[in-house]
Amino acid sequence: MSVARLTLLVASLPALAGCSEIQSALAPRGPDAERILTLGLVLLVGAIAILLIVLVALVLALYGSDRWRRRLASANAVKLGGLAFPIVTLTILLGYGIWLMREELAAAVRPPALRIEVTGEQWWWRLAYLQPDGSRIAEANEIRIPVGQEVEFALNAADVIHSFWVPSLGGKLDMVPGRTNRLRLTAQREGIYRGQCAEYCGGPHALMALEIVAMPAEAFERWLAAAASPPEPVTEAARAGRDLFHRSGCGACHAIRGTEARGAVGPDLSRLGGRRFLAAASLRLDEDSIGRFIHDGQSLKPGNQMPEFRIFSATELRMLSAYLASLK
Amino acid sequence: MRPSACAKGGPLSRASERTKTVVAALLGLVVLAGAGALLVAWLGLYNVAASSGHWPIVERFLRFGMENSVKARASGEPAPSLDDDDLIRLGAGHFHAGCAFCHGAPGTPISPVAAGMMPSPPDLKQRVGHWRDQDLFRIVKHGIKYAGMPAFPVLGRDDEVWAVVAFLRRLPVLDEAGYRALAAGEVEEEPQSGQEIATGEASEEGAIGACARCHGAQTGPKSRLVPNLHGQPREMLAEALKSYASRERQSGVMQTMAAGLTEQSINRLAGYYAGLPPVAQRPLATEPDAARMERGRKLAEEGEVSGEIPACLSCHAPGRSPLYPRLAGQSARYLAGQLHVWKSGLNDRTALGAIMAPIARRLSADQIADVAAFLASQPAADEARR
DSSP states (O other): OOOHHHHHHHHHHHEEEEHHHGGGGTSSSSSSHHHHHHHHHHHHHHHHHHHHHHHHHHHHHHOHEEEEEEEEHHHHHHHIIIIIIIHHHHHHHHHHHHHHHHHHHHHTSSOSSEEEEEEETTTEEEEEETTTTTTEEEEEEEEEETTTSSSEEEEEESSOOEEOOOOOTTEEEEEEEEOOEEEEEEEEEEEEEEEEOOOOOOOGGGGGGEEEEOOHHHHHHHHHHHGGSSOOOOOOHHHHHHHHHHHTTGGGGGGTTTTOOOSSOOOTTTTTTGGEEEETTTTTSSSSHHHHHHHHHHHHHHSSSSOOOTTOOHHHHHHHHHHHHHHH | OOOHHHHSHHHHHHHHHHHHHHHHHEEEEEEEEHHHHHHHHHHOSSOOOOGGEEEEEEOOOHHHHHHHHHHSSSSSSSOOOOOOOOHHHHHHHHHHHTEEEEHBBBTOOOHHHHHHHHHHHHOOOHHGGOOOHHHHHHHHHHBBEEEEEEEEOOOOOOHHHHHHHHHHGGGOOOOHHHHHHHHHOOOTOOOOOHHHHHHTTTTTHHTTTOOOHHOOOOSOOTTTSSSSOTOOOHHHHHHHHHHHTTTOOOOHHHHHHHTTOOHHHHHHHHHHHHSSSOOOOOOOOOOOHHHHHHHHHHHHHHOBBBTTTTGGTTTTTTOOTTTTTOTTSSSSHHHHHHHHHHHHHHHHHSSSHHHHHHHHTSSHHHHHHHHHHHHSSSSSOTTOOO
């Protein structure tokens, strides 16, 4: 491969990452992510410049004239290049970094527009929208937020260390059992931003993703308010599915608001049908995939905590899927 | 051997020549012996007839090898307490179905068919005293090659093997009535009419397959290690029998009983037990303490979110799917035993086992004891009649 082609290939790599803007630190859609990108670019350009200077010095030291070699070998060159230059550069960089992060530091005293509690569990995200009256609305795996408003995420972990990272909106923050880390994010544009557990947490860690859906503020308020009035299944199949759901003990682990299902072991399913994905953003949600996950979950997401329910016939799976898909 | 030492014709070289000759002669002998053995087998010179027996010296040599093999390979682990009524009754139930045909039983001599085996099955009353508990365990679990003694149907269920060993320890002191009480329970072989005996309508063999020998019919199970089937859902009972018959669910005792059942008789049997009114378990000698009961109640009714343990009664209660067993009123020993079987990695191959196995694995031994004690204390609901 020629040097030119290799250079071209390497140079085009960052562009490749930008192709998928749904999960990319190079496609910032929030002030936090923008600052991280800016800082990243400053670091990259600065590091390239310093590397060039070092390379030039190296070439001069090897092949340069005697005058250059004497200069480079002098005590002054070492004092200047080895001490003064790093001290000045790093001090400036630290100052710049703190100045850039002033927003985050100030955020601690500014009340956020919305508070959401996110708990990392093997291998999904437990959500609770904290209401002004102190009540909590349980959700899982798909986080809806109002666009343009600052949202505070209270990050916890239930079992092992996880890490919450939605690159398009902001930085990465670990979720540590026994403590709460707080992260502020604002989505500047409507859209869907994908995130990923960024700390290996065992088994199907790679299939522990999430999505943040930024929607217009009024639409978000309507969606959140609708949680108070859970839908009743209307079709024959969905009603049969509801009865089967309760009879089969699904409510031991899963909760559906307004029903006898109050289990808190697994994800809340009150609005499963409104989500884009199943199983922590690892399986596109449709009626077919719901049934497949119930029946063959260990093949689709090996090691996940839900036992496979191979006791259900195809008809029963269709009924269960119809019911769960109707919950929006 | 260093080649430099043999390079010139010294004493060392002569020694090496001699070694070579000896090795060659030995190799020749081995080849000759192999060819001889092949010839004996090929020409059918050895008599494999069971009727021909062994020469006394061969007999003694074989027994010597067998006994040493069993003793050398028996586990060094201490045996559980074998003076245990529940264990003995369970073992007796299996002995009657699985062992008595060849070994006989108090009141029943060894069958003439089995007596024609070579070696013929020993009268265990005479022989069990010869072995340690661990030796008996080894023989019951793994069987004896070339002797017609089969291995236990399932190798993972040591608890069932110990039950048989516990019974064998009791066997020498049992008379016919004592044996009947243990092995047949309430199933009585009434004096039959000539016609019934002739047509096999109510034959003695029928009693071997009788579920009520262990599970009871008018009364409950006679051992606390045996589940109470009275009033359980029909679908659950049928599924359990099918998974035993297909050998997917691991129990040497139940595979033996279910193997011969047709689907039709499985459904009828399940219907029979499902229709029986619940019976109370024999209570344990000591009541579990209140703290244990409360921990068990919490686990059974609420589960434990931090341990990913769902509440038992979300599934195992009246009104839930008829594929799930009802646990209230089962004996604590049986419940704990089954949970430990799942925890040890067995019984997860069936569709229903695949649901329970991962949940059981999340339970600690203490939690198993707690929840089993609580569920055992609950009255069984009479679902079929509501």
